[in-house]
Amino acid sequence: MVSEMIKVNEYFDGKVKSLAANNAQGKATAGVIAPGSYEFGTDTIEIMNIVWGELKAQLPGQAWKTYQRGESFRVEKGERFKVEATDFMAYVCEYL
Amino acid sequence: MVSEMIKVNEYFDGKVKSLAANNAQGKATAGVIAPGSYEFGTDTIEIMNIVWGELKAQLPGQAWKTYQRGESFRVEKGERFKVEATDFMAYVCEYL
Numbered sequence: 001m002v003s004e005m006i007k008v009n010e011y012f013d014g015k016v017k018s019l020a021a022n023n024a025q026g027k028a029t030a031g032v033i034a035p036g037s038y039e040f041g042t043d044t045i046e047i048m049n050i051v052w053g054e055l056k057a058q059l060p061g062q063a064w065k066t067y068q069r070g071e072s073f074r075v076e077k078g079e080r081f082k083v084e085a086t087d088f089m090a091y092v093c094e095y096l
Numbered sequence: 097m098v099s100e101m102i103k104v105n106e107y108f109d110g111k112v113k114s115l116a117a118n119n120a121q122g123k124a125t126a127g128v129i130a131p132g133s134y135e136f137g138t139d140t141i142e143i144m145n146i147v148w149g150e151l152k153a154q155l156p157g158q159a160w161k162t163y164q165r166g167e168s169f170r171v172e173k174g175e176r177f178k179v180e181a182t183d184f185m186a187y188v189c190e191y192l
Contacts, residue, residue: 005130019114019128030148034102049147051147053119087119087120088101092126
């Protein structure tokens with residue numbers, strides 16, 4: 001069923017929700033993050049694109065940096081990274 | 097509860113799913129569209145931003161046009177518009 005091909009995921013007690021799908025370019029999730037601090041881990045290389053609002057992120061071995069709408073960051077496979085949202089924001093994460 | 101502040105919506109038998117939230121800039125939804133043809137109606141002015149994949153759209157009184165990732169289109173309040181997705185895609189819709 002096509003409708004099952006958009007998978008709804010919820011994390012951190014519903015404070016992060018995402019919609020996952022695949023297209024010709026690969027797998028991606030479109031998600032929304034509520035205000036708060038979170039830590040994520042990667043199973044593949046991830047490209048996080050900020051598509052609404054902004055997000056502070058501390059990538060492995062780097063200082064905290066605020067990413068604005070239109071900006072993106074890359075996290076290598078098998079890494080953990082921290083993020084902090086001061087307001088609701090949306091992202092598109094691409095899995096390479 | 098903050099987690100309820102990210103509302104999951106489903107349309108067209110789950111072939112369009114979206115996550116709705118508000119932030120300082122206003123209300124927006126991050127959504128994913130499965131392949132297919134759909135018609136939407138607006139209750140406010142909407143800015144549709146293509147954030148992953150692409151989307152064909154026929155805006156009121158205009159020819160069909162394909163909008164690529166990074167492009168956006170505006171639909172006035174109280175209008176109907178048609179879209180067609182040939183592959184899964186994601187958008188951020190801002191409500192003005």
